[in-house]
Amino acid sequence: MPFPIKVCVVCGEEFELKPDKPGFANRCPECSETDEIQVNSRELHTTGRKEASELNEARREAMRDLLYRKDV
Numbered sequence: 584m585p586f587p588i589k590v591c592v593v594c595g596e597e598f599e600l601k602p603d604k605p606g607f608a609n610r611c612p613e614c615s616e617t618d619e620i621q622v623n624s625r626e627l628h629t630t631g632r633k634e635a636s637e638l639n640e641a642r643r644e645a646m647r648d649l650l651y652r653k654d655v
Contacts (some may be wrong), residue, residue: 586599591611598611619633 586601588597589600589609590597591614592609593614594611596611596613600608603614606612606613
């Protein structure tokens with residue numbers, strides 16, 4: 584029994600929909616791979632934001648300590 588032929592919604596190419604194909608059922612394997620790369624870069628971007636947030640928090644704390652410390 585042959586696999587069903589689908590048309591990719593991104594590039595318009597025909598492809599065989601095989602079992603255990605990564606990605607979406609309406610995208611060809613090449614377009615699914617580029618989508619996975621974008622998801623991985625987005626995950627890296629969120630970790631970078633967390634690190635930047637921690638650095639900004641440390642800067643704010645240091646500025647607060649310098650501005651509002653009481654000299655004895």
